[in-house]
Amino acid sequence: MTMATLERRAVLGLGGALAAGVTLAPGMTLLAAPAERTEASAGRRWAMLIDTNKCTPNCTSCLSACRKENNVPLFGEASRDIHWIRKVEIRDKEQRRPTVNLPVLCNHCENPPCVHVCPTEASFVRKDGIVLVDEHRCIGCRYCMIACPYKARSLVYHETKRGPESNPEVPIRSKGVVEKCTFCVHRLDNGQMPACVEACQGEGKGAMLFGDLNDPRSEIAKRLHTVATKTIRADLGLKPRVYYQGL
Amino acid sequence: MIDEFAAIKGDSQGYWKLLLGMGALLMLGGLAFIYIEVNGHGVTGMNNTVVWGLPHIFAISLLVMASGSLNLGSMSTIFAVKHFKQFGRFSAFLAIVMLAGGLAVLVLDLGRPDRMLLVMMHMNFRSMFTWNVFLYSGFTVLCFLYLWSMFQYPQFTKVAGSAAFAWRFVLTTGTGSIFGVIHAREVFHSAITAPTFVAISLTSGTALSILLLLTTFRLTERELDLRLLHALRNALIFFLLLVLYLLIVEKFTKFYSPAFYDVESWILTGSYAWLYWGGVVLLGVVGPLLILFNSHWGNQIGGIALASVMVVVGLFCFVGFVLIAGQAYPMNMFPGYEMSSVFQDGMEGSYTPTLWELMLGLGGVGVSGVLYLLGIRFFRLLPKKATAPQGWDVAWHP
Numbered sequence: 138m139t140m141a142t143l144e145r146r147a148v149l150g151l152g153g154a155l156a157a158g159v160t161l162a163p164g165m166t167l168l169a170a171p172a173e174r175t176e177a178s179a180g181r182r183w184a185m186l187i188d189t190n191k192c193t194p195n196c197t198s199c200l201s202a203c204r205k206e207n208n209v210p211l212f213g214e215a216s217r218d219i220h221w222i223r224k225v226e227i228r229d230k231e232q233r234r235p236t237v238n239l240p241v242l243c244n245h246c247e248n249p250p251c252v253h254v255c256p257t258e259a260s261f262v263r264k265d266g267i268v269l270v271d272e273h274r275c276i277g278c279r280y281c282m283i284a285c286p287y288k289a290r291s292l293v294y295h296e297t298k299r300g301p302e303s304n305p306e307v308p309i310r311s312k313g314v315v316e317k318c319t320f321c322v323h324r325l326d327n328g329q330m331p332a333c334v335e336a337c338q339g340e341g342k343g344a345m346l347f348g349d350l351n352d353p354r355s356e357i358a359k360r361l362h363t364v365a366t367k368t369i370r371a372d373l374g375l376k377p378r379v380y381y382q383g384l
Numbered sequence: 385m386i387d388e389f390a391a392i393k394g395d396s397q398g399y400w401k402l403l404l405g406m407g408a409l410l411m412l413g414g415l416a417f418i419y420i421e422v423n424g425h426g427v428t429g430m431n432n433t434v435v436w437g438l439p440h441i442f443a444i445s446l447l448v449m450a451s452g453s454l455n456l457g458s459m460s461t462i463f464a465v466k467h468f469k470q471f472g473r474f475s476a477f478l479a480i481v482m483l484a485g486g487l488a489v490l491v492l493d494l495g496r497p498d499r500m501l502l503v504m505m506h507m508n509f510r511s512m513f514t515w516n517v518f519l520y521s522g523f524t525v526l527c528f529l530y531l532w533s534m535f536q537y538p539q540f541t542k543v544a545g546s547a548a549f550a551w552r553f554v555l556t557t558g559t560g561s562i563f564g565v566i567h568a569r570e571v572f573h574s575a576i577t578a579p580t581f582v583a584i585s586l587t588s589g590t591a592l593s594i595l596l597l598l599t600t601f602r603l604t605e606r607e608l609d610l611r612l613l614h615a616l617r618n619a620l621i622f623f624l625l626l627v628l629y630l631l632i633v634e635k636f637t638k639f640y641s642p643a644f645y646d647v648e649s650w651i652l653t654g655s656y657a658w659l660y661w662g663g664v665v666l667l668g669v670v671g672p673l674l675i676l677f678n679s680h681w682g683n684q685i686g687g688i689a690l691a692s693v694m695v696v697v698g699l700f701c702f703v704g705f706v707l708i709a710g711q712a713y714p715m716n717m718f719p720g721y722e723m724s725s726v727f728q729d730g731m732e733g734s735y736t737p738t739l740w741e742l743m744l745g746l747g748g749v750g751v752s753g754v755l756y757l758l759g760i761r762f763f764r765l766l767p768k769k770a771t772a773p774q775g776w777d778v779a780w781h782p
């Protein structure tokens with residue numbers, strides 16, 4: 138790993154996508170830095186557990202919260218809209234098993250093919266296992282979109298603008314590059330939960346649980362020990378870090 | 385036997401018209417690039433399901449033909465078919481110009497082409513794209529050396545030609561592997577994808593060379609011995625049979641496993657089946673074989689030229705099929721389940737290219753065309769007269 142890479146990763150480690158988006162030059166930032174930050178730690182492994190039994194078909198709170206938090210616009214074109222998280226309905230082809238509704242987002246895979254295929258190392262894995270895209274390095278080749286088996290990535294097809302509603306702590310989506318869920322890395326580094334998890338809890342559903350897999354005292358680590366969970370397409374060997382209960 | 389090489393005069397109206405035509409395509413490509421760059425990929429037909437479109441079909445097809453263009457040179461340098469030595473320069477030069485056209489489109493279609501240099505600065509050696517950067521640059525250098533040796537240092541021709549020959553196999557394996565290694569895409573994830581790309585580079589490169597030789601020699605009123613054309617026809621038949629073999633083996637293997645029934649049935653009967661059967665199988669392989677095996681057409685210039693056109697169109701269909709059908713086929717995230725969402729999960733992707741993409745793709749053809757026309761005018765790439773020795777004939781005729 139070169140010095141430049143190390144530095145870049147340190148920057149993204151501190152402020153995640155936020156710092157990458159707003160740091161103009163050393164010591165010169167567009168946005169005020171949040172008061173408390175925790176550095177990305179190699180000891181952590183962030184993960185999510187989604188209980189599909191608690192996720193109701195019509196609820197889209199996590200989706201709206203994500204859009205708002207991360208300045209993810211809707212262009213109004215079904216095939217080109219950006220979705221960092223979406224609700225998927227699955228129906229058994231033989232109609233023997235129940236229909237399930239579940240949110241699908243980037244799985245922050247341990248063996249992420251998106252990172253493997255990225256020619257510029259714009260897609261990379263942070264020390265704590267979060268898979269990020271450095272939007273200043275992405276050349277928009279879209280190879281990562283071809284390689285991700287979860288359709289977790291979107292290309293930004295149109296210019297987007299910062300508006301009064303935009304979250305000033307997160308950069309606006311940038312035309313011509315590929316983006317995806319960051320597990321709200323900027324919030325994590327400030328000691329907060331991802332926006333979707335918070336919204337789900339706020340709705341009283343509590344279908345999403347988020348935490349550090351490596352911390353045996355964490356709720357998620359305990360739940361993974363006690364309930365049966367699945368990951369999507371575990372057979373591909375990517376080791377996704379979004380687990381599902383009730384699938 | 386091997387007549388002197390000579391640059392073409394290039395002062396006829398026809399030459400200038402052709403050059404202008406190719407220049408116009410190049411300009412159109414440039415225009416489309418600027419338009420897409422300014423407005424974003426929203427002005428193309430691509431979307432978040434089909435993320436690579438018509439420009440990529442042009443780019444990859446040109447790159448595949450680049451590697452195949454080296455066939456004629458390799459026939460003389462590697463396989464010691466002496467009568468093809470006279471086409472060695474043409475062959476190496478053609479490889480370079482096709483590569484230039486293909487790469488231009490590939491780079492200009494990036495979401496952020498202004499950052500292209502980043503690829504050179506931060507390389508991820510696990511990425512097939514990174515490997516392709518090396519493979520393409522290495523191939524260009526080797527073709528230059530090969531060409532140079534043919535002009536100046538014939539004693540090195542064998543070494544340079546052999547290196548370029550080996551490299552082109554690795555190169556096209558690399559191009560095919562861009563697709564073949566991707567586990568997520570059931571249509572093209574296969575160990576046989578890359579060898580099929582190699583085989584198709586052999587057919588399309590030979591077909592392109594036949595077409596260019598025929599037109600260039602005809603328009604410049606140079607003599608091209610029909611027996612040489614027949615030898616190329618035989619090579620083309622052999623390569624076509626190789627493609628057919630690989631296509632059959634792939635289908636046979638896949639249909640043996642129930643896990644592939646869904647995707648394979650979709651390939652053969654789904655929305656892109658017309659492209660598979662009509663473009664890849666009929667136009668690209670079976671049609672040309674029928675013509676070339678026909679005792680009348682297979683021996684005629686017209687028949688061989690028609691078969692060659694079909695092979696080149698078939699290449700575009702093959703690449704188009706791999707790319708578009710490969711992406712349009714829904715990701716199988718929950719085997720055994722149907723899925724739906726606002727992100728079009730479970731739905732077949734749709735893609736209608738726009739004029740801008742066509743212009744960008746044709747721009748690549750323009751780059752190759754202009755370079756070729758300038759090359760044959762300023763360098764002694766082609767023999768004044770292409771002949772084979774008296775009494776020699778190819779071993780087999782249909």
Ligand code: SF4
Nearest residue numbers: 243244246249251285
């Ligand atoms: S889900 Fe897709 S985008 Fe996310 S880490 Fe895995 S392969 Fe990459």
Ligand code: SF4
Nearest residue numbers: 255275276278279281
């Ligand atoms: S689109 Fe960007 S992030 Fe994706 S592979 Fe290309 S350079 Fe990497």
